[in-house]
Amino acid sequence: MLTIKNLSAKTGDTQILKGVNLDVQAGSKHAIMGPNGSGKSTLAKVLSGHPDYEVTSGEAWLEGTKGERVNLLELEAFERSLHGLFIGFQYPVEVPGVNNLEFLRASFNSLCEFHGSAPLDEEEFKVFIAEKTSSLGFGEPFLARDLNADLSGGEKKRNEIIQLSVLNPKLAVMDETDSGLDVDALREVGGALNNLHHSENAYIMVTHYERLLEIVKPDFVHVFHDGKIIKTADRSIVKEIDEKGYDWLIEKGQS
Amino acid sequence: MKKVMIGLLRKGSRNVLNLPQYTSLNVANNPTTSVENSSPRYHLELTPKQDQSFAISLEAQQEARLCFGFEDGKENLDLTVDLKPGSHLKIFRYGSPGSQFSHSIKGNVSKNASLEIFELYSKPMNGHIKSQIDLSGEGAEYTIHSFTDLDHCHMSHQGLVRHLVPNTFSNQQHRFCLNGASKGNYEGDVFIEEGSSGVRANQLNQNLVLHPESRMHTKPQLQIFHDDVKCTHGATITQPNPQQLFYLNSRGISPAKAMGLLHQSFREVIMNLCHDPEVLQEVQASFGV
Numbered sequence: 001m002l003t004i005k006n007l008s009a010k011t012g013d014t015q016i017l018k019g020v021n022l023d024v025q026a027g028s029k030h031a032i033m034g035p036n037g038s039g040k041s042t043l044a045k046v047l048s049g050h051p052d053y054e055v056t057s058g059e060a061w062l063e064g065t066k067g068e069r070v071n072l073l074e075l076e077a078f079e080r081s082l083h084g085l086f087i088g089f090q091y092p093v094e095v096p097g098v099n100n101l102e103f104l105r106a107s108f109n110s111l112c113e114f115h116g117s118a119p120l121d122e123e124e125f126k127v128f129i130a131e132k133t134s135s136l137g138f139g140e141p142f143l144a145r146d147l148n149a150d151l152s153g154g155e156k157k158r159n160e161i162i163q164l165s166v167l168n169p170k171l172a173v174m175d176e177t178d179s180g181l182d183v184d185a186l187r188e189v190g191g192a193l194n195n196l197h198h199s200e201n202a203y204i205m206v207t208h209y210e211r212l213l214e215i216v217k218p219d220f221v222h223v224f225h226d227g228k229i230i231k232t233a234d235r236s237i238v239k240e241i242d243e244k245g246y247d248w249l250i251e252k253g254q255s
Numbered sequence: 256m257k258k259v260m261i262g263l264l265r266k267g268s269r270n271v272l273n274l275p276q277y278t279s280l281n282v283a284n285n286p287t288t289s290v291e292n293s294s295p296r297y298h299l300e301l302t303p304k305q306d307q308s309f310a311i312s313l314e315a316q317q318e319a320r321l322c323f324g325f326e327d328g329k330e331n332l333d334l335t336v337d338l339k340p341g342s343h344l345k346i347f348r349y350g351s352p353g354s355q356f357s358h359s360i361k362g363n364v365s366k367n368a369s370l371e372i373f374e375l376y377s378k379p380m381n382g383h384i385k386s387q388i389d390l391s392g393e394g395a396e397y398t399i400h401s402f403t404d405l406d407h408c409h410m411s412h413q414g415l416v417r418h419l420v421p422n423t424f425s426n427q428q429h430r431f432c433l434n435g436a437s438k439g440n441y442e443g444d445v446f447i448e449e450g451s452s453g454v455r456a457n458q459l460n461q462n463l464v465l466h467p468e469s470r471m472h473t474k475p476q477l478q479i480f481h482d483d484v485k486c487t488h489g490a491t492i493t494q495p496n497p498q499q500l501f502y503l504n505s506r507g508i509s510p511a512k513a514m515g516l517l518h519q520s521f522r523e524v525i526m527n528l529c530h531d532p533e534v535l536q537e538v539q540a541s542f543g544v
Binding site: 093106 | 497498499501502503504505506507508509510512513516517519520521523524
């Protein structure tokens with residue numbers, strides 16, 4: 001699904017990623033943990049094509065929605081999305097004036113155009129989105145509002161999940177999806193992530209805490225430090241990290 | 256859009272439409288000036304053809320709506336508006352793509368009367384608007400909501416609003432969106448006469464620049480000669496927010512479509528201020544927005 005080889009990237013003059021290697025298979029769920037500043041969110045942003053980051057070396061290949069293997073680093077941000085990459089942002093951007101429902105339709109219809117299928121008109125899309133939000137168990141009150149504007153933290157994250165549901169990507173990289181969520185919202189978002197996961201897609205969840213990972217149980221946990229992965233293990237390591245922190249892993253990695 | 260000529264129009268002539276009280280001008284049924292009794296509400300449509308002048312005078316408590324547009328060729332239109340106490344006039348004016356026009360409006364708004372203008376200019380080749388609105392009676396109100404979309408073209412909007420007596424209100428919101436080698440000019444002047452206490456005057460010009468060759472000159476001004484007033488004025492010139500553009504891109508929306516969404520959202524703020532369904536219908540028919 002995703003193959004990252006020796007990926008390095010910087011922002012400004014600061015090198016953040018220093019040789020990341022990662023393989024993600026279809027149907028799997030991965031967690032990325034690590035201390036602040038270790039490069040976790042930077043990996044998500046680099047994969048998304050964020051203009052603030054510059055790749056200095058390495059490769060990132062995705063098995064896209066058309067069945068082909070694409071070099072993500074050669075694609076524009078919108079093309080990466082069309083090929084099946086979804087990034088759930090830690091702080092979804094507010095776009096006042098752009099209606100949320102219109103945005104979702106524009107996004108979905110871009111995907112339809114990419115795949116050569118007919119776009120949905122307003123009424124057709126309303127029916128489509130009603131089915132999606134119903135199956136997610138989310139209400140629709142904020143679909144009529146502007147994109148992410150005047151939404152609570154929980155509502156913004158729910159909106160990201162609705163987008164995930166609409167776009168049905170091959171790979172979803174969820175960057176600190178649990179941040180800012182109360183217990184109930186976390187349960188709702190986590191449950192939705194589980195419902196949307198299947199054998200043909202994959203998740204990478206960037207998180208600091210075990211609480212999301214108790215709901216969306218990862219198959220693999222990768223620990224980041226100083227711009228690269230220093231440890232990969234099964235999910236039993238999450239509890240150990242929660243109890244002992246990261247120092248023991250960092251010391252082990254350096255020894 | 257339905258175009259109807261009111262009265263006989265001759266180049267350079269001055270047509271005074273002095274509408275008597277409690278009668279109506281049903282222009283939909285009769286393109287000349289047949290009069291039927293109905294509620295005192297008028298919908299007038301004018302088609303400017305080259306140099307023309309109009310004067311509109313509303314008697315006390317009358318209401319009217321005036322629509323006109325600049326569509327092709329070179330057109331000049333001078334409009335004088337005289338609103339007697341308690342009368343209300345709504346004006347919808349527009350400029351179609353490629354239009355060239357020079358338009359002046361001079362208005363006098365009396366006690367408890369109101370003048371409301373909603374305007375939309377879609378890529379006029381060259382447009383120039385000059386206005387002077389006098390609020391001469393207590394309770395007089397003037398509101399203008401304006402959106403100008405420029406793409407390799409020019410538009411200039413100069414306006415003077417004079418608050419001549421106490422307790423008058425004006426609210427001006429002008430938005431320009433500039434693309435290509437466009438030039439926009441906004442000069443707004445609000446004058447508050449000495450002794451005009453209780454005046455409230457708001458003026459805002461916001462501009463979205465989409466192209467490095469676009470140029471916008473903006474100069475909102477206040478001349479205040481009395482202390483007990485509440486006035487605001489502001490101007491912004493911005494480019495599309497790159498974070499917003501990236502967020503839209505990250506959801507598969509191409510850069511061009513993302514820009515289109517932001518452009519639409521910038522225009523919608525003005526569109527949402529028009530609460531007149533018939534005007535909105537005209538806008539839909541004229542511009543497909």
